[in-house]
Amino acid sequence: MIWKEKYNVGNVLIDNQHKELFYRVTTFVETLRSKTAWDEKVEKVNETLDFMKVYVVNHFHDEEEYQRKVGYPQLNEHCKVHSEMVEYVVAISEQYEKEGCKEELLQQFGGKLLAWLINHVVAEDQKIAEYVRRKEKSI
Ligand SMILES: [Fe+2]
Numbered sequence: 274m275i276w277k278e279k280y281n282v283g284n285v286l287i288d289n290q291h292k293e294l295f296y297r298v299t300t301f302v303e304t305l306r307s308k309t310a311w312d313e314k315v316e317k318v319n320e321t322l323d324f325m326k327v328y329v330v331n332h333f334h335d336e337e338e339y340q341r342k343v344g345y346p347q348l349n350e351h352c353k354v355h356s357e358m359v360e361y362v363v364a365i366s367e368q369y370e371k372e373g374c375k376e377e378l379l380q381q382f383g384g385k386l387l388a389w390l391i392n393h394v395v396a397e398d399q400k401i402a403e404y405v406r407r408k409e410k411s412i
Pocket residue numbers: 291332336394398
């Protein structure tokens with residue numbers, strides 16, 4: 274999935290974080306699908322998991338702060354979805370540490386991250402931008 278300008282929510286920090294996520298997830302999924310040596314795939318999984326563990330904490334914190342700042346009415350529901358994703362990243366890391374790197378786990382992780390871009394970043398996060406646009410118009 275390629276980042277498009279229309280995915281911007283209008284806050285530079287949040288938009289840069291989303292862009293970085295798009296880049297990370299896309300290169301991760303490409304590596305999984307490629308004929309790259311298994312060791313390289315494992316390296317990419319390590320890199321992506323390490324990135325995600327930090328990203329979900331920092332990005333969700335910043336995005337929730339932004340929602341609070343603009344008075345986004347669906348903040349609580351949105352935070353709940355973020356928490357579920359944090360739990361998922363913790364769970365997949367634990368599974369990875371216990372079972373090691375298995376094809377099935379990689380596919381599941383890649384699928385989940387792609388779905389996150391489509392269902393969350395491009396859909397749910399966009400609702401914040403729509404809310405801000407509506408609010409600015411009504412002033
Ligand atoms: Fe986001």
